[in-house]
Structures are given as structure tokens and as C-alpha cells.
Amino acid sequence: xxxIMSFALAIVGFVLASAPSAEAASTWRCMGPSYACSAxxxxxxxxxxxxxxxxxxxxxSRKYKSKYKAKxxxxxxxKSYSKRKYAKRTSKKRYSGGGRTSGIAxxxxxxxxxxxxxxxxxxxxxxxxxxxxFGTRVRVTNQRxxxxxxxxINDRGPYIKGRVIDLSKRAAGVIGMRGAGIAPVRLxxxxxx
Numbered sequence: 001x002x003x004i005m006s007f008a009l010a011i012v013g014f015v016l017a018s019a020p021s022a023e024a025a026s027t028w029r030c031m032g033p034s035y036a037c038s039a040x041x042x043x044x045x046x047x048x049x050x051x052x053x054x055x056x057x058x059x060x061s062r063k064y065k066s067k068y069k070a071k072x073x074x075x076x077x078x079k080s081y082s083k084r085k086y087a088k089r090t091s092k093k094r095y096s097g098g099g100r101t102s103g104i105a106x107x108x109x110x111x112x113x114x115x116x117x118x119x120x121x122x123x124x125x126x127x128x129x130x131x132x133x134f135g136t137r138v139r140v141t142n143q144r145x146x147x148x149x150x151x152x153i154n155d156r157g158p159y160i161k162g163r164v165i166d167l168s169k170r171a172a173g174v175i176g177m178r179g180a181g182i183a184p185v186r187l188x189x190x191x192x193x
Contacts, residue, residue, distance in 0.1 A: 107172030
């Protein structure tokens, strides 16, 4: 019996002596001969690399999102600016009587399309002005002889520097400027209608 007990104690002692310590077991893992033993440091390094890649990806995503937000904010700003510009351009301009109210007038008689739509009628009391709204009535007075005529704006022009209004052939005849072709005039805005 003593022999069996001593033999069992010897086996237990041998097993305990050959088992690695808890610290050694946590850092080393052996899978066979001594040259095949390796530390789990590679696994840790792999985890760290993955974490590094993940943080890099996250940073890149954040950078892209901020860039995209900036781009979309710029687009929105540009869109609102263009909308305001378009609204400003298409809004009805009210002529307050400012601008040049005197200058050189000319007349035209050629058949052509007018800016307000339709065809030009040389026998109507109409005129072309650069900025006044269509339908505005204007009294045009020839400063040489004092004759005046009331015309309605239905076209755009004149496009020659120094000229303020382009009259129809009939309107030019009423104020007596057909012979000269041009005349110094004074304009008085009467309103629309």
C-alpha cells in the first residue's frame, strides 16, 4: 500500500512540475516541439492593426461626411442665391420716375416683331424704351418746337448710345421730327393703362 501511495505521489509531483505556471500559460502556447511554440503576441498585434484600420476608416468617413456637408451647404446657398436672383429679375419693376427723363429721341418704321409680342405697327402711337414696363404711357415733348405726344411703351430699345426713346413713325410725325430723324425730347411718365 505504501508503495502504491508513493508511486501516486510521484506521478502527481511529476505532472505538477511539468505543467507551466499561470503566467507562462497566459503568454505562451505550445503546440508540439519547442520550435513550434509561439506567443499569442501576433493575435494581439492583429487586433491592434484591425483597430488602427478601423479608426483610419472612421476618420476618413468623418472627413468625407464633413466635405460632403460643406459641398451640400454650398450648393444650397448657391441655389437660394440663384432663386433670389431669378425672383429679382422676374419681379415687376415699378418705375418711380428715376433715370434719364430727357435726351435724344429717334424713330423707326421697319416691320418687325416687338418685345411685348406681336408685330410693330408704324401707324400706332407706340415707342420703345430700355427699362419702362410694357403698357406705360409716356408724354414725349420735342424741346425744339414744344410739340408733344402721348405714346405707349411696347418694345425695347433704342440700342444706340445717348438715345432715350424710339418712337413710331406716326408719333415722330406728330411732334415734327421726321425730317431730322432725331430730336432732343423731354419725357413725362403718366402711368400704366
